Amino acid sequence: MIEAIKGWIINIVIVIILLSFLEILMPDSKMKKYINLILGFIVMLVILGPIIEVLNSTDNLQDDVFIISSELNKKEYSFVSSNIENKQMNQLKALYKDRIRKDIAYRVESKYNVKVGKVNIEIEEDNQERNGGIKSLELYVLSSEEPRNEDTIPIVKIDVSDNEKNNIEKNTNKSLDKDINIDLSRRIKEDISNIYNLNETSIEIRH
Amino acid sequence: MEIIKIVALGIIATILTVIVKQYKPEYGMHISIATGVIIFLLMISKLASILEVIHELTNKLDMEVVYLKSIFKIIGIAYIAEFGSQVCRDCGESSIASKVEFAGKILIMVLALPILLSVLNLIIKLMP
Incomplete structure (x- = not known):
């Protein structure tokens, strides 16, 4: 009994001397109060030591500290990894779009005598059945004879739905040219909709 | 000398x-x-x-070493954060200095939290 009390008192003395020594080492800053808080807790734990041992001998405080700190670490890592997953998904989507864009441009360029200027794609994301499918497609086609300067090329919007006649009527002076273009764009449209299993109305081709 | x-x-x-x-x-x-x-x-x-x-x-x-390790880490973090923030403050960038201090405080809290929580758990368990 006396041995235990002796050990306890020595513990308290050593801890208090140690902590006052550490207090000298501490920088004089706003951090001091945080460190003092922790040091106070430790002095409290040492003084309470024997009582804690008597009342619950099974639980080890050290294990508790380890468990809590590992839980904190786990939370932090799960947060970081979810961030990384999101980033990866975004990169994957961008890569996927880029591949499709290149593929379409390559197909159209190799099959028809045209240059593809720009391909805009929207990908289906919320739809579960068609996830990853193409929602809508916008193709800027430059005919190969003309230089690839977009300023000089007349941009003619071709709406597939039912405005074709309107368009032609509006631009009667260039009707021959248009006819060829319309024919070409119709063929390109059919081709793309066959390959990608796409509704023709969601494809838009601009010259 | x-x-x-x-x-x-x-x-x-x-x-x-x-x-x-x-x-x-x-x-x-x-x-x-x-x-x-x-x-x-x-x-x-x-x-x-x-x-x-x-x-x-x-x-x-016969005290647990965990606490002392955390205390050393905390003091080290406090020193380094202090050094960095003072350098920033000397150059007139007190806003960056306060951010450095903020980071130091958060890191200290992360280290101190397990000790705090385990003490809390202990006190709750001691209640009959």
């Missing part, structure tokens, strides 16, 4: 900074950072010996 070395270094660096600041204020900043690092490096071996002694002392104690 070590203190004479360090004080001499400090005074020379201060004079240099004051002189250089008239012509190129940014070089004064470089000198002060370098001086701080040199003084820290000169003291680091002594600091290591002090920490070694404290470690030996704790072996005599």
Whole structure:
């Protein structure tokens, strides 16, 4: 009994001397109060030591500290990894779009005598059945004879739905040219909709 | 004699900074950072010996070492954050300095939280 009390008192003395020594080492800053808080807790734990041992001998405080700190670490890592997953998904989507864009441009360029200027794609994301499918497609086609300067090329919007006649009527002076273009764009449209299993109305081709 | 070395270094660096600041204020900043690092490096071996002694002392104690490790880490973080924030403040960037201090506080809290929570758990368990 006396041995235990002796050990306890020595513990308290050593801890208090140690902590006052550490207090000298501490920088004089706003951090001091945080460190003092922790040091106070430790002095409290040492003084309470024997009582804690008597009342619950099974639980080890050290294990508790380890468990809590590992839980904190786990939370932090799960947060970081979810961030990384999101980033990866975004990169994957961008890569996927880029591949499709290149593929379409390559197909159209190799099959028809045209240059593809720009391909805009929207990908289906919320739809579960068609996830990853193409929602809508916008193709800027430059005919190969003309230089690839977009300023000089007349941009003619071709709406597939039912405005074709309107368009032609509006631009009667260039009707021959248009006819060829319309024919070409119709063929390109059919081709793309066959390959990608796409509704023709969601494809838009601009010259 | 070590203190004479360090004080001499400090005074020379201060004079240099004051002189250089008239012509190129940014070089004064470089000198002060370098001086701080040199003084820290000169003291680091002594600091290591002090920490070694404290470690030996704790072996005599039948107290958990976890706490002391966290305390050392906390003091180290406090020192480094203080150093960084003071350098920032010297250069007139007190907003960056306060951010550095903020990061230091958060890191200290992360280290202190397990101790706090385990004490809390213990007290709750002690209740009959």
